Amino acid sequence: MKPPVVDYARANSVAEAVDLLGRYGDESKVLAGGQSLIPMLNMRFAFPTMLIDINHIKETSSVEVHEDVVVIGATVRQSGAQLSREVQSHVPLLAQALPHVGHFVTRNRGTIGGSVVHADARGEVPLVLATLGGQVVVVSASGRRTIEAADLFVTHFTTSIADDELLVETRWPAPGRSWGYAFREFSLRHGDYALGMVACSVHREGGVVQEASVALGAVADRPVVLKEVAASLVGKPLNEPAAVAAGKVVTESVNPSSDLHASDRYRRHLAGLLTKRALLAAWADSGGDLS
């Protein structure tokens, strides 16, 4: 279990990284936290010829709060985001999800940007980004562009980011008051890939749901945002029957596959169950009355 022969270059700025990417393109891999990439190298599942280490880029290592969005630089560590007061107060959904990402030591190294780019269908960070309708900003020699979360995740381990583009920031909408959030996942062991995962946000006004978002992970090849389910909640209080009904719809509509650890039936059941639990928790979090 040793990595194959590979070259290494350290980029000290976004410009340097973009330059290297331009030169090596699809032969190269950007090395961020490495918590997924290095295992793949050690197991010889990946054979890049060049690793572009972005860990020393300063420009991408901060969390900034803008008017209605929190910008998390690509190389901000998962642990850094988890402990960040800005994230805790403005993107509570991400703060709720991060403790489920790996473990204390891997979060010290793993980055928010890396989790997004890795695009694991069982990843917590992509799911939260999709739920909140966030964006990423990528840079290449030909400029800078913004990609909506909805357009970002293509399939397992694949995003719409081009080979010569570098993800520099992730953008997380930070809505105001009366929003509630909940993240729920179920895994066999703490920190494992989840068998089921739900994130949701609920905007409560006048005792009813004004707006909502519900997304599921680990049921398809990318995060699944369930617009209809969210829409069906609007205009009503999110009580137990409403949550149960939403869960039922989810169970019937998702299409996970079986694997070593769980059958498709179980995963479908779990998706519904977690949806119900997450919705009720989000409603409570928004200040909603559960009775």
Added chain:
Amino acid sequence: MTWVGKPLKRIEDEALLRGRGRFIDDMDPVPGAYHAAVVRSLYASALITGIDTSAALASPGVLGVVTGRDVADMTKPFPAAIDTPVAYMAAAVDEVRYAGEPVAVVVARDRYLAEDAAEKVVVDYERRTPLLTPLDALESGSVASDRSFVYGDPVERLSEADLVVRHSFTFPRWTGAPMECFGVVADWSPGEEALTVWTNFQGPFTLHTVAAAALGLTRSKLRLITPEDSGGSFGVKAGVYAYVVLMGAVSRKLGVPVRWIEDRLEHLAASGASTERVTEITAGFTSSGELISLHYDNVEDVGAYVRAPEPATLYRMHGSLNGGYKVRDISARNRVVLTNRCPTGLNRGFGGPQLYFALEGTMAIAAARLGIDPAVVARRNLVEADEFPYTTPSGAIYDSGDYPACLDDVLTVSGYADRRHMQADARKEGRWVGIGIACVVEPSVSNMGYISLAATPDERAASLPKSGNTEGATIAMSPTGGVVVQISTTPQGQGHRTVASQVVADRLGLEPGDIEVVSVLDTHVNAWSIASGNYSSRFAGIGSAAIAKAATELADAIKTLAADELECSVEDVELRGGKAVVKGAPDAAVSLRRIAGRAHWNAESLPAGVSPGLRFTSFVSAPNLAAAADDDTIASSAAHGFVADVAVVEVDRDTGSVTILDYTSTHDAGTLLNPRLVEGQISGGFVHGAGVALLERLVYDEDGNLITSSFMDYLCMTATEVPPLRSSHIETPSPFTALGAKGLGEGNTMSTPVAIANAVRDALGIEKVELPLTPPRVWELLEAMP
């Protein structure tokens, strides 16, 4: 005893905590050794139609590539206790029989380069359909051994039974997965035609004989040296001997020392596993719950080859087919089948988890069907305290114990009666709470002869009767009175050095800190025998006895010298505080240092009966182990502890999660040598047992590839999954071990899986459960319920 029995802290810790342990990969015993990477079969069953090593040979830094054919030219098949239908070689030659089987070895300057080249070895395969389950193998006639045993008249007794339980139990494949993988440094000496190997092997040293035979070496030409430290084993590292042979052959072929450090993927795929056993039980009970007839139909999957010491998993518990119960009429049919999965081997509990999963499962099912509390059923059947030593139908001699007292203790400590009330209340609230009981006899100090039961009495008659269980130790006093002990019990974390220092300190009147204990086992240096090593919990029973005996011999020599010096009789001398003292006359004393000085500096003056050198090697063997008898009975182990457990679980009907609300375990392991270490062993054994109950399993796909191939998918218990454990002790010393101690590190690995399974049975009111009870699998059970 001043020190034995005390919860002493360990002398091992200081080095380990500082990162100064000496594990196999920390050592560089032969400078300049080349690094090996093993090319492994991609298929579970295939013919090898060609191997092209040219690209690998041309790869940078490569010294050579050794193929299975080359290995076969230099070695012989490994011998095993039964004639095997397929020869087991250190590497595959024409045919691969499991995915991960060694096919060739690439040797290069470092492991990175070796792995690069290993990828370039091109092997052509012609795939065949693999056999992947015990029952498939049985159906296909892939049977390596088929033996039947009858004790008493179980058929007749069954006809008298009020209740007959027939149930099929499957115990899954899993593995101890020690944190340190295998390691071998092999150095062939051309001309001398001898091989020296440094390896984290753990015994049994019967396998030294097996390895030497495969290499075609007489015993003294194979020198094995184990490092001071080994990163856990739980039985698994017995299997490293196959790589001793493989790397020995590679070193011989290429003429260089070779270093192979197994990685985790190799370890999970190819190092070994527990057997998967399908047991069909037929058990007869009276209406009051007395077990009167018991039949086991065992189908044991040992994997692709009968790899020594297999089929020992099936026979290790043979003397204990009755468990802790009085039933006298028992029969068993034991079929060993070959599949296309990794060969099996030692794994914590070794046969016990499989046996008790069936037996204790049957007891729970019977109790439920009879409507009698399982504790009452167990109590009704347990061997009584006044029956010891108790000879079981299949020949074990249960040395000592008070099984009913143990059961009573665990019922009290767990608050069993209250738990039953709580359970009833919880049920009213719609919560699914269940309580499971397990009572197991935990054998320790194996009789190496038990494996000969796999052969018929006639076949056995043709060879030497076997009952080996001997252990040795050496102790020496230096010219300045320093004491060094050499043990041959290859510890992997159990703290043998600490206990040895306690045992010796007591006998020499010293403090444990005065005693140096060396755990390196060098077969050219140490006192060892075929049974040496660390398995079947043999340290407490017999490893410690060898140390005690050697220390006593040294103490006797010191006393003789002291008596001479102090002009008193030997009987009047006692050793304490670093001195030899005349009893009752504390001023009449001489220091050990002075005595040691005399023994070394002035040998001419030594009194009769004291030989110069002050170095003693002693061997002991258990008094109660004989070779298998013609009636197929065997005293399969020297000592027998007892474990009684109560597990309380709750099943979440939404997710299928099984939560252990409480777990209590009462042990009787005879005299406890060091209670601190005892708790560590129990806690670790419990978590292993809970692991296979709840999470751990080796899973293969339909092509026979291991899909739990890394630590991402092979789910070891972690801190967040570990349930709480309470333990309690009763001590009935063994009359057959020198210090009265019995093994105890395996008991919970035997009892916990079935205690949890029984609790889940109880919670759901069902009989059929399969391990591990992961939430998705429990949920499927719930869905299938009416």
Added chain:
Amino acid sequence: MDVSVTVNGYVYEEAVAPRLLLSDFLRHTLGLTGTHVGCEHGVCGACTVIVDGTSVRSCLMLAVQVDGSNVRTVEDLADGADLHPLQSAFHDNHALQCGFCTPGILMAAVDFLEESDSPTREEITEMLSGHLCRCTGYASIVESIHLVSRREGTKE
């Protein structure tokens, strides 16, 4: 490639292949074999060391990545004859058996206790869930870390 790195207070200048894992660099290039390797895919935690003040898996970093960094391994924990409080607690509570997992757990715990003031048992357990130990059953490890976290003046 040339790497200049401070490990346990000593500066090392070494030429290494880019693909050399930090774990192998520490163990085999520098001979600091206290850092153990149990899986090489980031799950077991045995290889955990502290790089620039933060605990990381050394099997998931390349040696070239620590060029210019400060690395701390288990060999640096004790102060001469005096064990680090965590080391002492592990000894006192029998929190190690084979000791193979121990260095990684110690290094993670050192970092963890610097970060969290008075962690609960649950928080400690959760932190520890990133480390596999096959010997102890974990309870004694949780206990040891908990004891140290409650003692004053043990933080470095």
